[in-house]
Amino acid sequence: MKPTFPLFRLPENVIVQVLQNLHSSQLLIFSLVSSKTKSLVTSLGFRAFTVFINISHEIGVMVHIGTLEHLSSWNLIFRNDSNDQNAEFDITCPISASFQFENKTFQPSTPFNFSNWLDHIRAVFCYNKPLHVFFWPGSERFEMVSLKNAMKNVNCLDISEGITDIQSRKILQNFKDLNELTLRSNPLKDTCEVQKFFIQNFEFIKFHGIYLLDDILLTNSEGVIITRPISQKQFNRFVKHWIRGSNPRLQNMSLSIDITNSVSGDLLLKGIPCDELEEEEQQEICQELSIQSDYMVVVRRNDGTSAVIASNKYENNIHIYFFTFY
Amino acid sequence: MTSPASSSEVKYLIESSEGNTFDVSGAALRQSNTFNAMFLNIGADGPIPFTDYNEATLKKVFEYCEHSVNEENYSGPKHQDDLSKWDLNFFNEMDQKMFIDVINASNFLDIERLTSYCCERIARMLRGKNTQEMIKVITLPTAEELEAKQKVEEKKAAAAKKVAEKAAETAEKTETLEELPVQQLVQTTRNKLTRKYLSFSNE
Structure with a gap:
């Protein structure tokens, strides 16, 4: 043809x-x-x-x-x-x-x-x-x-x-x-100016740069991924602030905690009232959210909102998934 | 020479645009959804007029249908590389004009397998081409050609109407038969079939 x-x-x-x-x-x-x-x-x-x-x-x-x-x-x-x-x-x-x-x-x-x-x-x-x-x-x-x-x-x-x-x-x-922003570092001249990003009402923010606990506490996004590890103490303080009412829009957050200088992750939830989830519930949540976790607890804040903190230990880090349930 | 499709041995008479008639097996014809929709259950009284297509084209189309009678049921497009040697020869021996006529007839008769293979064959001509190459391949039509195409479409619609009328006419006759008592109906149908086969053998 x-x-x-x-x-x-x-x-x-x-x-x-x-x-x-x-x-x-x-x-x-x-x-x-x-x-x-x-x-x-x-x-x-x-x-x-x-x-x-x-x-x-x-x-x-x-x-x-x-x-x-x-x-x-x-x-x-x-x-x-x-x-x-x-x-x-x-x-x-x-x-x-x-x-x-x-x-x-x-x-x-x-x-x-x-x-x-x-x-x-x-x-x-x-x-x-x-x-x-x-x-x-x-x-x-x-x-x-x-x-x-x-x-x-x-x-x-x-x-x-x-x-x-x-x-x-x-x-x-x-x-x-x-709606979504991913930054590898803070491009603004002053380090504390990074709060300008955290404070915005994004659906999702992913930040790979240096930040302070105060920066996370200002987060107004629904979803947050921060890649630089924080200390157990800082995370513990974050959860206590959340219980008292900070980050009201936050729905899920993923971060890692450096435990190089710590024997275990006991400091993470020290002084925080929480309930460990049943094995079956943990598996169900892991499946539903496609995450891996070896320990999972529920924390409740003063207004009644509950959140799941799922942790997964690897090498010198604990990976944390924080999910709220409104 | 035509009859209801109750028997696998049934032959149907097909009439081409030249007015010529030729017979096609019921099994082959049943690959046409157009035929199935119009004649399968009621049979056809006299030749089926596919008079928008010439004899050579119709024979080519039904050659394909006859060949694929015993193939498994059609289950969607097949890659060109999976075609049998017979299929490839069937397509390769056609010139472009015949190929276009076959696609058009196959499309009108709604023969899924054949239409699908033809379309895949055309798609192959377009694969891997950039815009300019595609323009060359598909030879964009001029205004006159577009007008001519519209006329052809109108003509085809008229032909389809004619076939539909024929089907309706046959259906009317069948309905008349259905009003007869069962015994009489069986006898009438038997007589009708005998007459048709006799006339077929006389030809």
Whole structure:
């Protein structure tokens, strides 16, 4: 048969069936051919359930489509032609794309800039949720306002290791109204300014930098992950404060405790009224929350709210999961 | 020469666009959901008019159906690499025009297995292509071609209506039969079948 095929001479239901045989990445390319092909792909009803944007010296748009059982994903890469990785990357200009691990670039019939690409992906794969953006070293080459304008609605931000404080501050100034924030360190000049992040009403904050007990006590987020270990004494004080009413929005927190200079974890709950959970209950909670724990207690605060403290000892650390039940 | 599909030996007469008729086994024809919906339970009185498709196309389609009569029930699309040698030969010996005609006929007759294999075959042409290459492959239609396509669709709708009318007409006759007492009905059907097989052997 000829290498060409007059696809549009076929009835629409057959064209749809042909498209159902293609991977979603190929469907993206097909949707770029014309407005007709765009509407055909859109009509297939494939939905993206997450769109991650990775910004380093290039931009990667990772899209997951379908359901967990029938997952299809691809990573679309936007590169600048320039050999100099530090040269400014103007995302307002038309740009072609390629899939990760493929050198073959492609572009729509009408040239797209980065913002047009995102709009197209959102429209074709029915994605109207805010974006999850990761900044990596190299992202300095992008003009922040253009990025913000192109991505429009960003609610999850992850500033990775290796990004300078200046760049981090620039990112944080431009991307506000966040629900989730991940910071590797405190980019603000003064150490105590880290409280500015903890005090915000995020759904989730993950912090890898240095902090004090006072910082955690100010936390207004529903979910917290802090990676630097604190001492048993500090955690003990945190729980006592929580019982008295601090961190009213907190729902779950994950942290680790350094027990290098301690024989056991006895100091953890010293002076705190708590009940150990039955083995069966512990197993049930571990299963439900997908955690590992070798010891679990319930503490209650003065207003009646209870929380489970699950601990899991490994090497010189005790990993703590703190879950409240409202 | 046509009859209700109660027996696996039943043959049906098919009429093509040229007005020619040829017979197809009931087993092969039952792979067509269109046929099943219209004629399976009531039978067909006279040739079934698939007059929107030429004889060569219909014969090709039913050649496929006859071949896959004994294959296991269709359970969704099969990867091209899993196709049998016979299947591959079947597709490879068609030129593009015939291939398009076969897809269209298979789609109209709603033969899932054949339509699905055809679609997978077209999808293969698109895989690994970038936008510009896809544009070349799918040869985007001109305005005239789009207009012509619409006319074809209209013509097909009319043909489908014609087939449906035929089915309705046959159904009416069957209903008349159903009003007869059971003994009489059995005898009438037997006579009818005998007449049809006689006329088939006379041809």
